[in-house]
Amino acid sequence: MEHQDSRSELLTSDQVVERLLAHPVLRPLALRWVLPQFQLGNEIVYRLSDLEAWMKREIQALERHARPK
16 A cells, blocks of 8 residues: 655654653553554654644543543
């Protein structure tokens, strides 16, 4: 399956981990996340838009659970 993503939209595993670990709320979740990935040459890459969407969903879910009832 060929992907037509712009290179600037693709992140390596190291870049994904760096972004997740930089966010204090998402740091604990970084060990159990699942994000679509694909192989580009010899490297596994992730779409920036997929990462950002996942981060947004996780933050919203954490905020919903943190609100007093």
